[in-house]
Amino acid sequence: MDYVPELKATVAAIGREYKRLAAWFRAFPEADWKKPTCCTEWNAAKVVGHLAMGGAFFASSVRNALKGSQALPLGAKDQPDFMRIREEMAQEIAELSPAALVERFELNTGDVYGLFSTLKPEDFDRPTWHRRGTFPVRRLVVSRLNELLLHEWDIRNEAERPMTQEPLPLAAGNLRQHFQLFYEMDPVPGLAGTFAFRLTDGKKWAMRVEDRKAVDLGPGEHKADAAFSATGSDMLLLSTGRGSVEGRRKEGRFRVEGDEAKASAIIPKLFFPL
Missing domain, CATH: 3.30.1050.10 (SCP2 sterol-binding domain)
Structure with missing residues (x-):
């Protein structure tokens, strides 16, 4: 099945969405970073810290895949080590000042977006490591857009409010x-x-x-x-x-x-x- 047109559109949507979210985050009053979210154990700062960590995680996994390696990302030795690195990185980012937190989100997401933008059609099906199993790189592309849209919904913390972002039809169609x-x-x-x-x-x-x-x-x-x-x-x-x-x-x-x-x-x- 040829998913390349949808994947190219998804990469372009990631580029638009992370820039839009960075501008939204920069406008947060100080108190908003501590507000609860639909991720019940996380405030807004922790959600954005998780998003920033995810950019580094995905970029590392994709770079490994492009080298023909399914090694664990972020230099982890095994899955428990990866989970430790993942949690520590997300927490460290979440504890930054608001300006530095948004900067790290933009830097890490911009990095993985730039990497996705270089992928050739055959690269999308390269196998890569994920904590849930081995997936093709295209799964990480699809997931990154989902995470940007879903975590915005989480931060808004209105559980009955539908998602309305511009790329929603594309992201929902990627459920295929x-x-x-x-x-x-x-x-x-x-x-x-x-x-x-x-x-x-x-x-x-x-x-x-x-x-x-x-x-x-x-x-x-x-x-x-x-x-x-x-x-x-x-x-x-x-x-x-x-x-x-x-x-x-x-x-x-x-x-x-x-x-x-x-x-x-x-x-x-x-x-x-x-």
């Missing part, structure tokens, strides 16, 4: 890649079926799962065993554990049609906190 990659990370033994995804304000696509593998069937309408429908905002929020699928079903904001047993089997593999 996200769901296939994350399903294969933890597949349902014995599950076989076709699942359709319908963004009520955007794209439609389907995925076939069988023998612990997932195959993207491409955009458009597809005959499916089960179909999931929601707005792009709700689908993206739910895919990262921001809200309950069951709760959104009761509210009529997430619809399931077709084989309930197959739908119930796959939902926990696609909609969970990241």
Whole structure:
């Protein structure tokens, strides 16, 4: 499946969004940095510190991939060492002065954006290390845009407020890649079926799962065993554990049609906190 047009558009959106967010962060009054967010254990400074750390993490992983290496990023020796480095770096950045915090966010995100901008089509499928498993580089591209949009939503701290950013349709459409990659990370033994995804304000696509593998069937309408429908905002929020699928079903904001047993089997593999 050729994802290059969407990935190029995603890289361009990252460039616009991180600059917009940096300008927004610079306008924060001092007190806003200590305000709670939808990331319940983090204030705004910790969310932005996490974003800045993520830029360094992704840049290191991608540079390794471009050298043909799946080594752990940031010089880590093993996964526990990486998690320690990750947490210490995010905390150190979060404790900076507001001006220095925004500068570090802009520096690290600008670095990974510049790196993404140099990728050739064949680079997007190079394998790279991630704490959840081995993913192609394109997964990090998709994730970076998601993180910018989702963490802005977290900082605004209005749990019932939909996401409305300009690149939201692109990010929600990128779930076509996200769901296939994350399903294969933890597949349902014995599950076989076709699942359709319908963004009520955007794209439609389907995925076939069988023998612990997932195959993207491409955009458009597809005959499916089960179909999931929601707005792009709700689908993206739910895919990262921001809200309950069951709760959104009761509210009529997430619809399931077709084989309930197959739908119930796959939902926990696609909609969970990241």
